């Protein structure tokens with residue numbers, strides 16, 4: 001094994017989103033205007049000695065309350081004869097320095113403690129949180145005023161302390177994100193691969209934490225500038241330091257003589273803090289990506305209708321030219337289904353096969369109308385017995401789900417709620433799709449559980465999911481799925497999570513139930529053995545489209561598409577031919593106890 005397997009390599013991954021985030025930020029007029037304003041302020045501040053004719057504290061008697069436009073005093077003079085323009089420009093520097101110190105300390109302390117506390121947890125996190133909780137109990141502004149003798153009115157020291165007071169907010173933000181990332185499987189994989197904690201934090205946690213921290217920086221800067229101005233307004237700090245707050249305070253005293261003395265600093269302070277907040281919002285939008293309008297298959301009205309062809313007229317379920325996309329990190333649509341066309345006839349079993357990522361599950365979810373909100377069906381049609389499902393409102397789809405179309409998932413255990421007994425969950429499912437009373441639903445649940453081969457249904461009804469095996473759990477889910485005798489059963493890799501003997505039993509159960517109830521089964525699988533075992537027809541998927549379909553015998557005997565040939569060649573070599581006879585429903589001798 002290499003020291004850093006590809007599995008955990010993420011160095012290149014953030015690059016594309018970062019570039020597109022920058023592009024989105026540049027394209028956002030709000031970001032352009034606010035960033036432009038802030039840039040102009042900062043440049044003016046840096047050029048202060050060159051763009052002003054006087055020092056900020058230079059007082060000239062003749063300039064006392066000089067009006068706007070007085071030669072050498074473009075914005076006039078204040079009540080002490082100082083140049084208002086010069087004081088404004090030099091105040092920008094005070095604000096910028098305050099923002100840098102306050103935010104820098106808050107980010108440095110909050111980020112490092114958040115990463116440590118979030119990653120290590122336990123006592124380390126307990127100790128850090130105790131300190132931060134203590135800091136949060138301090139009344140911030142009051143503390144800064146009380147500490148004035150200590151800070152000697154130096155706004156830089158004051159902002160340093162203010163940064164510490166701001167740190168708990170950053171800490172909580174970083175800690176929460178870190179705790180989430182720490183539980184990801186790829187972080188476990190990195191740990192197992194031997195990466196040092198520092199490397200894991202830098203490589204896996206930091207890219208996730210970075211976005212929220214950058215966004216919060218703009219808001220922190222805004223609050224540091226406001227607090228520094230507020231303290232100066234109250235007279236905390238040296239009167240020699242030019243500051244918007246001090247200027248507002250003087251302007252306030254002189255309000256009736258010359259109101260403009262108050263307006264200039266208030267305007268600049270307001271524009272700079274508002275720009276920071278708005279820039280923060282734009283940054284958030286840019287970094288979090290463009291949020292596409294939610295569009296489930298059932299709700300979308302945009303999907304282009306596809307004319308029906310004659311060959312699927314008699315099909316129970318027909319999918320025509322189904323196209324589906326998800327937004328990529330840059331917000332651009334990424335096609336996932338590229339025109340899927342397939343039919344399922346009443347009473348038959350169709351195997352939907354293809355390698356991982358080919359779009360099998362997305363096709364199944366589109367039929368069920370349970371695609372994530374960000375999925376968009378751009379084109380195509382899904383018809384159940386002639387009734388169009390694309391564009392059907394959620395209420396219409398809900399009426400079909402569990403009644404006409406049922407679903408059996410891949411992971412039986414994770415599809416059962418650990419807080420409720422098996423009985424409660426099966427009864428709830430039956431009552432959701434029928435008008436049965438609780439006692440009738442319970443009787444039906446007992447009957448169904450017995451029917452799917454659960455040896456002691458009464459006892460099983462009282463058990464919790466963790467008390468039964470995976471095979472039993474799958475039988476329970478199948479029982480719930482067929483409770484309302486659906487016309488179509490979609491089984492998404494129903495045996496993948498089970499061991500080989502239980503797999504065979506579950507397939508036999510599905511076959512028997514199908515024969516008995518006459519339902520059609522759409523079996524999503526990547527396993528040709530399963531297809532050979534149970535399916536009548538098969539459709540092969542590659543890159544979001546069906547590349548070949550036909551009866552199982554025909555496709556197995558004479559695969560036409562090179563991809564099907566390749567799949568068959570690779571899978572049949574490894575498959576083991578089943579020799580055990582099928583289990584009949586009710587044959588509890590090999591039943592769930594084995595599962």
Ligand SMILES: Nc1ncnc2c1ncn2[C@@H]1O[C@H](COP(=O)(O)OP(=O)(O)OP(=O)(O)O)[C@@H](O)[C@H]1O
Pocket residue numbers: 326327336354355356357358359360361362363372526
């Ligand atoms: N929420 C999502 N956002 C973006 N892309 C997604 C999302 N869900 C699925 N996809 C993409 O859709 C494609 C098809 O996924 P799908 O789950 O249908 O594959 P599959 O053939 O069922 O594979 P598997 O056998 O591994 O489940 C994949 O490329 C996947 O990355």
